[in-house]
Amino acid sequence: MIRFTAIRLVEIAAVVVLMSFVIYVLIGLMPGDPIDLMRQADPRMSAADVARLKAVYGVDQPLFARYLAWAGQALSGDLGYSRLFAAPVWSALVPRLGNSLLLMGSSFVLALALALGLGTAAARRPGSRFDAAINLCCFAGVSMPTFWLALMLILVFAAGLGWLPASGIATAGMSNLGDRLVHLVLPVATLTLASTGGYTRYVRAAMKEALLQDHIRTARAKGASESRVILHHALRSAMIPVTTILALSFGGLVSGALVTETMFAYPGMGKLIFDAVMGNDYNLALAALLLATVTTMLANLAADLAYGWLDPRVTYR
Amino acid sequence: MRGPFLLLAAIAVVSFAGPPLGAALGIDLNAVDLTDRLAGPSPPHLLGTDELGRDVLMRLLVGGRVSLTIGIAAALAAAALGTLVGLVAGYLGGWTDRVMMRLTDGIIALPLLPLLIVLAALDLRKLDVPPVLAQSDDISLIRIVVLAVLVSWTTAARLVRGATLVTRNRDFVRAAKSLGAGIPHILWTHILPNVLAPLIVATTLSVGDVILLESVLSFLGLGIQPPLASWGTMLSNAQELITSAPLLALYPGAMIFLTVIAANLFGDALQQRIDRRAAARA
Numbered sequence: 001m002i003r004f005t006a007i008r009l010v011e012i013a014a015v016v017v018l019m020s021f022v023i024y025v026l027i028g029l030m031p032g033d034p035i036d037l038m039r040q041a042d043p044r045m046s047a048a049d050v051a052r053l054k055a056v057y058g059v060d061q062p063l064f065a066r067y068l069a070w071a072g073q074a075l076s077g078d079l080g081y082s083r084l085f086a087a088p089v090w091s092a093l094v095p096r097l098g099n100s101l102l103l104m105g106s107s108f109v110l111a112l113a114l115a116l117g118l119g120t121a122a123a124r125r126p127g128s129r130f131d132a133a134i135n136l137c138c139f140a141g142v143s144m145p146t147f148w149l150a151l152m153l154i155l156v157f158a159a160g161l162g163w164l165p166a167s168g169i170a171t172a173g174m175s176n177l178g179d180r181l182v183h184l185v186l187p188v189a190t191l192t193l194a195s196t197g198g199y200t201r202y203v204r205a206a207m208k209e210a211l212l213q214d215h216i217r218t219a220r221a222k223g224a225s226e227s228r229v230i231l232h233h234a235l236r237s238a239m240i241p242v243t244t245i246l247a248l249s250f251g252g253l254v255s256g257a258l259v260t261e262t263m264f265a266y267p268g269m270g271k272l273i274f275d276a277v278m279g280n281d282y283n284l285a286l287a288a289l290l291l292a293t294v295t296t297m298l299a300n301l302a303a304d305l306a307y308g309w310l311d312p313r314v315t316y317r
Numbered sequence: 318m319r320g321p322f323l324l325l326a327a328i329a330v331v332s333f334a335g336p337p338l339g340a341a342l343g344i345d346l347n348a349v350d351l352t353d354r355l356a357g358p359s360p361p362h363l364l365g366t367d368e369l370g371r372d373v374l375m376r377l378l379v380g381g382r383v384s385l386t387i388g389i390a391a392a393l394a395a396a397a398l399g400t401l402v403g404l405v406a407g408y409l410g411g412w413t414d415r416v417m418m419r420l421t422d423g424i425i426a427l428p429l430l431p432l433l434i435v436l437a438a439l440d441l442r443k444l445d446v447p448p449v450l451a452q453s454d455d456i457s458l459i460r461i462v463v464l465a466v467l468v469s470w471t472t473a474a475r476l477v478r479g480a481t482l483v484t485r486n487r488d489f490v491r492a493a494k495s496l497g498a499g500i501p502h503i504l505w506t507h508i509l510p511n512v513l514a515p516l517i518v519a520t521t522l523s524v525g526d527v528i529l530l531e532s533v534l535s536f537l538g539l540g541i542q543p544p545l546a547s548w549g550t551m552l553s554n555a556q557e558l559i560t561s562a563p564l565l566a567l568y569p570g571a572m573i574f575l576t577v578i579a580a581n582l583f584g585d586a587l588q589q590r591i592d593r594r595a596a597a598r599a
Contacts, residue, residue, distance in 0.1 A: 015423065023435070031440040139585070143578035145529055147536050148570035151556060159560050248425055255430030259533060273431045274537065277438050289435065292428045300426050 005305065012297045016290065020074075023289050024067045027282050070286075080283035084276060089287045092272070097291060099169060100268035103184070104257050107191035112246070114196045119203025120230060120238075126208055134200065141197020146256055150190045150263035157186060167265035187264045194256050195249070202245045206238040213237065240311045247303030250296050269295075321582035328576050332381030335374075376546060377568055383547040384576070387458060388528040391465035395527075396520040398466060399473025400512075404504045406474070407481025418478065421471045429468050430533070436464055437539035457542040461534060465527045472519050480512035514591045521584035525577035532573050548573045 039045050061069070073080070079089035122134040158166035164185050210216065211234050219233045258270030265271070269292055276285035406417040437460065441451040450456060481504075484490060490507050498507075534540035535549025536556075543550075548569040555565035 019427075023432075026435050026439065029439045029443045030435065031438070139578055139581050140574075143525060143529075143574055143581050145532050145536075145552075145570060145573050145577075147533055148552060148566075148573065151552070151559065151566050151570065155559060155563050155566070159563075251426050251428045254428035258428075258430050258434075262537065270431065274434060277434050278538075285435070289431055292431050296426065296428045 001305075001308065005301070008301050008304065012294070012301065015297065016294055017071075019293050020071065020286075020290055021067055023286055024070065025063065027286050028063065030277070030280065030282075074287075079287045082276075082281055082284040084279045084281040084284060089283050092284060093269075093287060093291060096267055096269050096272045097295075099266065100257055100261070100270060101295075103187055103191065103261070103266065103268055104253050106184070107188050107195060107257075108253060110188065110192045111195040111199055114192070115199035115203045116235070118196075119200045120207050120235065122200075122204045123207035123211060124230070131204075134204070138197040138201045138204075141193060142201075144194065144197075146190065146194045146259045147263055149193060150186070150260060153186050153190060154263070169267055183266075187260050187266050190263070191253075191256050191260045194260075195253060198249065198252075199242075199246070202242050203238065206241045207234060209241075210234045210238040236310065240307065243303055243307045243310060247300045247307075250299040250303075254292055254296055321579045321586065324575065324579040325583055328381060328572070328579070329385055332378050332385055335378035336382070373565065373568060376551060377548070377572055380546050380548045380551055380569065381572060381576070383458065383541060383545055384528050384531060384549070384573070387461050387465065387531045387547070388524040388576075388580075391462045391469065391527040392520050392524040394462065395466045395469040395523060396473045396516060399470035399475075400477045400509070400516065402470065402474040403477025403479075403512075404481055404508065407478040408485055408500065408504060408508070410482075414478070417474070421474050424468065424471050433464055433468065433530075433534065434537065434539060436467070437461075437534055454544055457540065458545060461531050461540050464534070465530055468530070469523050469526060472523060473516060476515050476519055477512050480515065481508050484508050484511050515588075518584050518588045518591065521580060521587060525580035525584075528573060528577055528580070 039050060070080075077090075079093075081087070082089045082092045085092040118134055122131045125131055154166045157164045165183050166186070169183050170179050215237075216229060216233055219229045224233070254270065257268060258274060260266065261268040261271035262274050269288060273285065273288045273292065275281075276288055402417055402421070406414040441456070441460075450459075485508065490503060493503050493507055531540055531547060532549035532552070535547050536553045538553060541547040541550050551569040552566060555562070555569065559566055
């Protein structure tokens with residue numbers, strides 16, 4: 001187990017190094033370049049100044065040398081300066097990562113709880129009208145464009161009924177918990193609704209499979225109560241395939257969070273990445289994209305470890 | 318199975334036949350009429366007009382043409398690329414297989430939308446794309462198709478690889494091999510037909526995914542660019558008018574939703590039919 005975790009961590013590190021290079025190259029291919037932006041900001045700048053600036057920032061170096069210089073600095077904890085926030089990249093990233101983890105974490109827990117309930121209920125009566133209705137709802141959830149769902153929720157609950165705020169994380173000047181929670185309702189609802197459909201389909205399929213197994217019949221024959229059969233015997237074995245799928249879905253959760261955060265002007269990592277890319281903030285975009293990748297891969301690892309905890313037959317090698 | 322298919326076919330038919338028909342009836346889809354902005358649904362504008370006084374119904378149909386073209390083109394291209402990767406990895410095995418499948422797993426687990434936003438924002442001039450192509454009106458459409466293929470080939474690759482692994486040791490493949498058939502021949506005539514059914518299902522399902530992807534990128538301003546319009550760009554324009562003209566945001570979203578759910582339900586029905594047939598054979 002320790003060996004497995006160690007190997008996986010080394011693998012993650014290797015992927016992060018590879019991704020950092022790929023992203024570094026891609027960011028360099030985006031429109032505009034930082035020196036041009038500086039020149040536009042200061043019309044008195046001469047050609048000699050530009051050349052000197054290029055040397056100072058190392059833009060005259062070959063691509064790989066520039067990447068190594070960036071990587072060296074990043075490893076020493078210096079991710080550079082964000083143009084958009086006029087602050088070091090770290091101080092822009094950390095609070096937004098926290099906000100995103102709060103949004104994604106609460107949506108994930110809610111969506112999983114809903115999926116376990118609905119999926120199990122549907123799997124107990126396969127082919128019934130209830131099962132068909134759940135199935136149709138799942139397809140509706142999977143087929144709904146997340147940004148449109150957000151737009152419709154804003155239209156009804158913020159613009160129409162005026163019950164909930166449509167954007168931001170808190171009312172200016174207020175800092176109590178209730179206000180924060182009220183601002184979370186619509187973003188969390190959007191991301192939860194967007195993920196529940198897919199999760200429910202996986203739970204339903206896995207539960208249907210699990211309920212046909214011999215040990216379920218044995219448990220029933222022993223006289224175990226229905227709730228014990230479902231919760232203790234079937235759910236436990238159904239969770240194994242579900243965990244695998246969930247591990248692969250974290251990337252999708254990050255993508256969903258990007259759309260949701262952008263729609264609700266919620267200051268999280270997703271909106272940060274979008275703003276950084278659109279605003280040509282190279283340092284920030286690079287660091288934020290890498291952080292999103294690392295977070296996703298660590299979540300995958302956590303799911304892999306949970307897999308072994310759920311299924312005693314699994315041994316890590 | 319009939320319902321979703323008919324819905325999908327109806328959307329496709331009106332999207333492709335509607336604009337020429339509208340033109341024949343004298344409705345010009347690009348006619349700007351600033352005196353008739355944001356009109357409600359009434360003849361001759363059955364769904365009203367947008368912020369520039371253009372006919373909403375016509376624009377919905379034209380947008381549908383763009384969205385459907387991208388969805389189908391990208392799904393087919395992704396299936397082709399994925400099939401190639403899957404066949405090669407599954408048949409050759411060993412190192413080739415391990416490297417290719419690692420890559421596939423890696424792509425599936427990545428946070429794709431943030432990375433796609435960077436890719437969609439790339440400056441084509443820095444990539445040495447021929448100017449004729451880079452400046453053409455269709456470049457945003459081609460770009461989206463390429464991006465969608467980049468992220469959606471993995472499903473087909475995994476599927477085809479799995480089926481190839483199962484099939485390659487069957488007796489008829491060994492017989493073909495012992496008769497001296499080359500690898501391309503074996504892959505094409507003996508292995509591919511055996512994976513066709515699940516591949517068609519996966520391709521149908523990915524049409525919906527691609528349309529969703531196109532709509533979100535276009536909505537964020539990184540997808541389809543004027544003069545082309547898709548449902549996503551229409552929603553992007555409508556967002557600013559959400560309080561004054563909410564219906565403008567309702568229609569394109571509903572079209573995306575209907576098209577994607579029809580594609581998904583149709584794919585699911587195909588899958589069930591295949592499963593039933595496999596169960597009957599076993």
